[in-house]
Amino acid sequence: xxxxxxxxxxxxxxxRQFARQxxxxxxxxxxxxxxxxxxxxxxxxxxxxQDVCLDVACGTGLVARALAVRTRxxxxxxxxxxxxxxxxxxxxxxxxSNVVFQRGDAARLPFLNGSFSxxxxxxxxxxxxxPEKVAAxxxxxxxxGGRVVVADMVVRPELPGDPxxxxxxxxxxxxxxxxxxxxxxLLTSAGAVLETADVFDVQRPxxxxxxxxxxxxxxxxxxxxxxxxELAGDAPSGLRPLMVDGELCFTxxxxxxxxxxx
Ligand SMILES: C[S@@+](CC[C@H](N)C(=O)[O-])C[C@H]1O[C@@H](n2cnc3c(N)ncnc32)[C@H](O)[C@@H]1O
Numbered sequence: 001x002x003x004x005x006x007x008x009x010x011x012x013x014x015x016r017q018f019a020r021q022x023x024x025x026x027x028x029x030x031x032x033x034x035x036x037x038x039x040x041x042x043x044x045x046x047x048x049x050q051d052v053c054l055d056v057a058c059g060t061g062l063v064a065r066a067l068a069v070r071t072r073x074x075x076x077x078x079x080x081x082x083x084x085x086x087x088x089x090x091x092x093x094x095x096x097s098n099v100v101f102q103r104g105d106a107a108r109l110p111f112l113n114g115s116f117s118x119x120x121x122x123x124x125x126x127x128x129x130x131p132e133k134v135a136a137x138x139x140x141x142x143x144x145g146g147r148v149v150v151a152d153m154v155v156r157p158e159l160p161g162d163p164x165x166x167x168x169x170x171x172x173x174x175x176x177x178x179x180x181x182x183x184x185x186l187l188t189s190a191g192a193v194l195e196t197a198d199v200f201d202v203q204r205p206x207x208x209x210x211x212x213x214x215x216x217x218x219x220x221x222x223x224x225x226x227x228x229x230e231l232a233g234d235a236p237s238g239l240r241p242l243m244v245d246g247e248l249c250f251t252x253x254x255x256x257x258x259x260x261x262x
Pocket of ligand 1: 014034058059060061062077079080083104105106121122124127
């Protein structure tokens with residue numbers, strides 16, 4: 001059972017948005033941002049052939065499938081049935097047979113303590129209503145000495161603007177982007193020890209970002225106009241726009257963070 005009215009509303013938005021987006025996650029024309037740094041993330045997680053892994057809020061399992069070819073087994077858990085079904089069909093088509101897709105809530109993982117040697121989650125904490133619960137659950141289900149990896153976009157509090165507002169215009173199920181220190185704090189408060197972090201900027205073309213989320217036309221136009229005005233000298237939006245080869249782009253900061261469970 002979900003605890004507050006706010007959680008119920010957020011969960012409903014997430015189910016609706018990701019039912020609509022499932023197809024775009026596997027469209028190579030639109031999912032470049034999800035595939036471009038995948039190898040960097042998997043290398044960062046240092047998977048081994050004996051690892052038994054969990055991908056939390058796996059979506060269509062892009063991370064899970066990349067991990068599967070380097071590990072013994074991956075459980076890929078998500079709350080949105082359409083994301084899971086799309087991912088399973090993709091895994092079957094690719095002949096990836098050591099991934100099991102399972103429906104569940106990241107804040108209440110249906111696994112006993114210490115079930116996995118590697119637990120990972122990408123682009124989930126900024127969506128969920130209770131990131132502290134998700135972080136604590138990831139650490140709980142990881143074996144002592146195992147690795148927990150969180151990958152997400154992060155805020156840089158020293159920069160002006162409100163990226164959450166822009167993200168929510170694009171996708172109403174967006175929650176709150178956390179700072180690296182906040183994510184590390186959630187994981188270490190859950191009892192894990194910080195190992196390392198890889199923080200880097202990513203420049204993304206605006207139009208495929210909007211199309212991937214299937215942002216309605218009026219909201220897409222508002223975002224594009226605000227970024228255009230910012231480039232002309234208006235107040236910063238938080239998306240750090242720039243032109244690359246005549247195309248309107250914006251900037252996100254991404255972080256890969258690893259901790260060890262005790
Ligand atoms: C931006 S997608 C990321 C998918 C995948 N991790 C990736 O990086 O390709 C966010 C995913 O989080 C899932 N999600 C959101 N809240 C969740 C929750 N409480 N429990 C499980 N999955 C959740 C959504 O259904 C969606 O598939």
